Amino acid sequence: MSTSPIHTLDKNGQEITSVGFKRFGFDSEVPLDVLRSLYLRSHYVLTASDGKMDDIESQAEEEIQHARFTQGFSNYQSKSIFHPSTGRISYTTLSRFPPVTLLPPSARKRILVTGGAGFVGSHLVDRLMLLGHEVTVLDNFFTGSKTTVSHWIGHPNFEMVRHDVVEPFMIECDQIYHLACPASPPHYQYNAVKTIKTSFMGTLNMLGLAKRTKARFLISSTSEVYGDPEVHPQTEDYWGHVNPIGPRACYDEGKRVAETLTYGFQRQDGVDVRVARIFNTYGPRMNPYDGRVVSNFIVQALKGEDMTVYGDGKQTRSFQYIHDLVDGLIALMNSDETRPVNIGNGDEFTIGEFAELVRDIVEKVQDQDGVKRSRKVDIVYKPMPTDDPQKRRPDTTRAKESLGWQPRWTVRMGLEEMVRYYKAKMIEGSL
Numbered sequence: 001m002s003t004s005p006i007h008t009l010d011k012n013g014q015e016i017t018s019v020g021f022k023r024f025g026f027d028s029e030v031p032l033d034v035l036r037s038l039y040l041r042s043h044y045v046l047t048a049s050d051g052k053m054d055d056i057e058s059q060a061e062e063e064i065q066h067a068r069f070t071q072g073f074s075n076y077q078s079k080s081i082f083h084p085s086t087g088r089i090s091y092t093t094l095s096r097f098p099p100v101t102l103l104p105p106s107a108r109k110r111i112l113v114t115g116g117a118g119f120v121g122s123h124l125v126d127r128l129m130l131l132g133h134e135v136t137v138l139d140n141f142f143t144g145s146k147t148t149v150s151h152w153i154g155h156p157n158f159e160m161v162r163h164d165v166v167e168p169f170m171i172e173c174d175q176i177y178h179l180a181c182p183a184s185p186p187h188y189q190y191n192a193v194k195t196i197k198t199s200f201m202g203t204l205n206m207l208g209l210a211k212r213t214k215a216r217f218l219i220s221s222t223s224e225v226y227g228d229p230e231v232h233p234q235t236e237d238y239w240g241h242v243n244p245i246g247p248r249a250c251y252d253e254g255k256r257v258a259e260t261l262t263y264g265f266q267r268q269d270g271v272d273v274r275v276a277r278i279f280n281t282y283g284p285r286m287n288p289y290d291g292r293v294v295s296n297f298i299v300q301a302l303k304g305e306d307m308t309v310y311g312d313g314k315q316t317r318s319f320q321y322i323h324d325l326v327d328g329l330i331a332l333m334n335s336d337e338t339r340p341v342n343i344g345n346g347d348e349f350t351i352g353e354f355a356e357l358v359r360d361i362v363e364k365v366q367d368q369d370g371v372k373r374s375r376k377v378d379i380v381y382k383p384m385p386t387d388d389p390q391k392r393r394p395d396t397t398r399a400k401e402s403l404g405w406q407p408r409w410t411v412r413m414g415l416e417e418m419v420r421y422y423k424a425k426m427i428e429g430s431l
């Protein structure tokens with residue numbers, strides 16, 4: 001087993017060793033290895049035949065495997081010991097938390113993250129915590145999971161509250177990242193009325209809180225506000241092409257009305273607002289069964305199942321890696337830009353091409369790790385969902401000009417990391 005660290009190269013072939021930046025008086029830089037240590041490690045798997053928990057050797061072997069990705073920072077994730085023979089898991093608590101920056105009180109912000117136990121929210125929480133801020137997570141755990149932020153539970157700078165944003169919530173804070181809402185099409189269509197209620201009532205409640213506390217408010221809007229776009233690539237000035245009565249409308253129209261509310265509070269009440277229109281994003285901690293294309297394809301390919309392309313696979317999407325998105329959200333929050341800003345990666349693929357790319361990367365990782373495949377995974381075609389947008393690519397000129405932000409991760413590098421994350425989950429038996 002090689003113990004050499006992974007090298008992640010950006011779009012210009014430069015090695016990525018940290019994420020974040022120092023801009024707008026806010027330092028958000030964090031070493032990539034530290035971040036990775038918070039998600040790129042599987043539970044310990046006991047391989048000894050008697051399954052005793054004190055099998056130091058087998059634990060040490062798992063430790064070595066993961067040290068490759070975490071480069072010595074692996075001590076800061078709670079150890080969860082999985083017993084394959086009984087299918088049981090023992091959770092432990094941390095004796096020491098990951099080190100966080102010690103900020104003077106004047107620089108330390110009280111930050112509320114709604115949906116902080118979700119995929120995007122948990123990565124944002126990791127970053128804000130490591131930077132030394134005080135973070136409160138609000139989540140109803142409908143699609144989020146406590147395990148995404150369990151490594152911070154008990155930390156004096158961290159608080160987690162089970163709460164549904166459709167009910168009012170009061171807290172003193174300086175910044176609100178309002179991310180709470182199911183985001184995958186099968187999830188948000190599962191209970192369409194609840195989705196639109198979450199977008200409307202949740203945003204209303206959080207804007208009310210921002211008004212009362214004078215906190216700066218950032219809403220995670222979406223590329224779905226452009227619907228099935230007639231303009232390509234999409235600029236923020238485009239008003240969109242949304243079917244208001246179709247199955248996607250609960251999300252698309254929900255986010256559109258959330259934006260309307262946001263600018264209503266800005267005009268009427270002087271609330272300090274930021275609007276991020278997030279394009280397709282992927283990365284570790286995405287629920288493997290949430291039904292979106294990246295998680296579906298990787299899980300299918302890893303399991304040796306057919307990969308399901310919907311329609312003829314000619315529709316396009318542009319995929320950004322989670323760390324780029326978090327950089328963009330933090331830049332927007334701390335900048336003076338109050339207009340909507342697209343945050344996405346311009347590398348556009350047809351879904352058919354993307355399936356082949358994912359298959360290649362999964363095969364590459366399996367070859368590197370000496371995994372034998374029983375067969376080559378096939379690509380199969382399924383019916384196209386109603387109102388599925390035909391093409392999507394962000395125009396990110398505004399983000400570049402006003403935030404100095406541009407995506408750094410290539411789709412390939414991000415996919416490799418995500419494949420390794422799911423592969424570790426598969427080994428431990430939770431996938």
Ligand SMILES: O=c1ccn([C@@H]2O[C@H](COP(=O)(O)OP(=O)(O)O[C@H]3OC[C@@H](O)[C@H](O)[C@H]3O)[C@@H](O)[C@H]2O)c(=O)[nH]1
Nearest residue numbers: 183185222223280292293294296308309310315351388
């Ligand atoms: O298994 C699958 C899943 C999805 N797809 C296709 O892949 C494309 C992307 O689908 P996803 O479900 O990942 O995401 P969509 O682009 O449809 O919606 C997303 O848009 C942006 C975000 O706000 C949300 O995360 C989500 O609504 C679609 O054309 C879909 O039909 C497949 O071909 N196979």
